[in-house]
Amino acid sequence: MLRSNAMPTDQTNSADDVLIALAPGQGALRHRLEEAILEDIASGRLAPGTALPPSRALADALGISRWVVTEAYGHLVGKGVLEARTGSATRVAASAPDVVPGIGEPSLAETRSRQAQPTPGIGLERAPDRAAHDLAPGVPDLRHVPREAWLRAARDALADATNQDLGGQPPAGHPAARAAMATHLRRARIVSGPDDAVVLTRGAADGMSRIAAALSDAGHTHLLIEDPSWAALRDVARAAGLTPVPVPVDDAGISTERLRAEAARTGARAVLLTPAHQFPLGAVLSDDRRAAVLAWAREVDGLVIEDDYDAEFRYDRRPVPALQGLDPDRVLLLGSTSKTLAPAFGIGWMVVPQRWRAAVLDVSVRRGPTPGPATLDQLTLARFVADGAYARHLRAARTRYARRRAALLAALDRELPGARVGGIAAGMHVTVDLAGIAPGIDAAAVVREGAARDVALVDLRRYQAAPSARSTVLVVGYGNLADARLEEALRSLRAAVEAAAR
Template sequence: MALDQTNSADEVLIALAPGPGALRHRLERAILEGIASGRLTPGTALPPSRALADTLGISRWVVTETYGHLVSKGVLDARTGSATRVAPPLADGGMAGPGPGPRPGGPVDAARPADATRPAGGAPEHAPRRATHDLAPGVPDLRHVPREAWLRAARDALAAATNDDLGGQPAAGHPAAREAVATHLRRARMTSGPDRAVVLSRGASDGMSRIAAALAAAGHTHLLVEDPSWAPLRDVAAAAGLVPVPVPVDHDGIATDRLRSQADRTGARAVLLTPAHQFPLGAALSEARRAAVLDWSREADGLVIEDDYDAEFRYDRRPVPALQGLDPDRVLLLGATSKTLAPAFGIGWMVVPERWRAAVLEVSMGRGPTPGPATLDQLTLARFVADGAFARHLRAARGRYARRRAALLAALDSELPGARVGGIAAGMHVTVDLAGLDLPGLDLPGVGTTRLDAAAVVREGAARDVALVDLRRYQVAPSAGSTVLVVGYGNLADARLAEAVGSLRAAVEAAAG
């Protein structure tokens, strides 16, 4: 089933090209590189000048001058009442438009839902009830799942499906769905590589289990992981026979010097990272450390697994492109719809380096005739993305989360003065360190000295139907004590936000007493 790949300008990610030079020249170079690499294809709508200026933190004049210059060269096409778009190529390889400029040459040198309660048999018997005040991280806004848009896409996909489409599915997934995912990731996350690099899965954990199995089959015995990090993916790797090796993180992301020393000690040649928004502490991997991780992977002949779990949601910082786009031969990107839509959709993807594709597909084929999500779900996703519904949903969700985050920060400042809040620039959760808490007129024995224990706050919160998570839940080797909570706001009802933070304060007071 062939689909027209339209796009919303809001899903196109453009970052300033690195290096010296005027901002206008760096922006122009970034656009030209995107066109040359094939990420920005003819007809792709670029973001409005005001929106792109706000995203990059630069003057709108820089954007309008850049767009105008590229229009004059025939690289871009601007028409009254329409978005600025990438101009189509001419038959001789040039660009259509008023200018004679040639087409640029070749290229210039991604926490999931909170754990379900499980019976002794392992799998949950039913979906867990969400707390009235859901402050657990990793769950999107379940009140705003795009049900109608998904149903329209499902009806259209089923109507257009061929008999062959309904007869089964390739191990890597349906070509239309892989094409839609690849196009979206190139535009929104600046990934690189052909459509065939995409392999569809039933979610991030399923994808990780296939990667881990392929690594184990290739002789890998250890996997470097961030500490703290999302525990279920570490557990999946361990189940495949890989020993998780913790590497500490700080405000710049994973500590690359410790990464090297742990790799030397254990012989590990693969690492699992969250470079766009470290889970759960919230840092973006710095430019220097991004380069250091890639240098290490080349020297070690290794693999970087990029968990791109919530990079679609960014607020007051410049966008962080996927690490995969910098070295598609060494970085495998892992993503899913669990954060952008809902966990129940059960669709994930991997962008797999060519050298690992056969091994991952071999693992996939060993899991039965339908290793990925149902074919009809894949076709629905393809239609949902191609028609622009996915981009519209993400745009609305970003605005909703940004407003909710601002309200949450104000409420935390009022109810928990002195608490240090971190990881606020992106995602759907923040960290709240209670160590410096100062509640005037209230006797809180032990605060600031023997330290208030976050685990006690979690227990008191549960008694008040408030879902909270202690940072220790994500540590490889939990520390003896913690004052840090990981507070999610994705599934927090706006009308109950003040009440939820008030209940959090009550839980803190009870734990301190």
């Protein structure tokens, strides 16, 4: 392709999807921010020409003063590492000098290295034909699917596709699509690894089935899972011959003490986690537990499977970085477009550790000539990501979901003032404990009463490995809830609760 000038490819991308985390330590915030930027440039994650977030946006994301960001940017501009022009974003200099993290303190990379629905791709909770008041979790806003942007990307991808592109489908995915997704994940999720670490799948469940088969082939017999958790992925693991081993979850994520105990009891050396936003309880895996999980994986020569569930949608701060970036040799990342775009796109990805790539590729080859999504869909996704359309869509979705979540919480406070809402400000669902309204209430009865009023609801027991005899907790989604019908939906929910209580 020809360009009108020598602008690096990354300059055409939006800065909104660039995730920068403060370097760990107790030093001055400005120095820690500079250290993080220098480390990301040295590692290649921030390539020459990459636009950095505006100072106000980065300050809000990190919860620090804008002065800290402007001082850090200004200092790095003075060093020739960054360049700033009036009316343009601050960027990594096209000819930046060699950058070396600060002397006397461990670098970010050094610190990290020491820290140690069964239908593929869908993962969808739904009522038949979708209820008028859709309060089921796991469904994105189907009214705001970026149809026109996707169509443009599809037309451009088809126009540029070579005859060779149209002639086959590599088992791990088209190289251009893998490279585009790798670039996005490095920028937005601080994922570590080369382009060929990415394997394109038909969705998260498809990816889970491949790694579960590879684990089974390698002699693994058990898989540690969060309890409660999304049933589809543990069902896929069970179908591959792995026995799911439930481990309880609390407000700080999976219990690492119980994880070690269950691993010792069963011999399990692999665990499936949702560390960015636990489903369905909505917790974030705490820093100490992140370190503990990775330490356990190293001790037992194990594997952590990270389901990056809802990672893109955090409203009180920027998303936490992927666990994979802390130990790419021990963590396999799963992701898909099912929650960010819509289940119908049927595209997912894995970032696979080096030691597991051959085994995963072998499983993909055994599945026949078309193990993943169609090549044209992959090329469309590559164009959609590279043109910045994906980042723009995610930014708009975050704004929309944050506003809707706030409206939902306000409506719950009015209609069900005794209910207790759980989960961080993220994702597309909350938990609602009704015990404060009626101690003896049964969530299953509320689900039945809701269905009679055309309200889709889900009982927490659906996600428990061994459902309890009784539950007072609903998992309430707001992703596909029309803003104009939110008040009506909550009134119908209140009516369902009142009927169940009676």
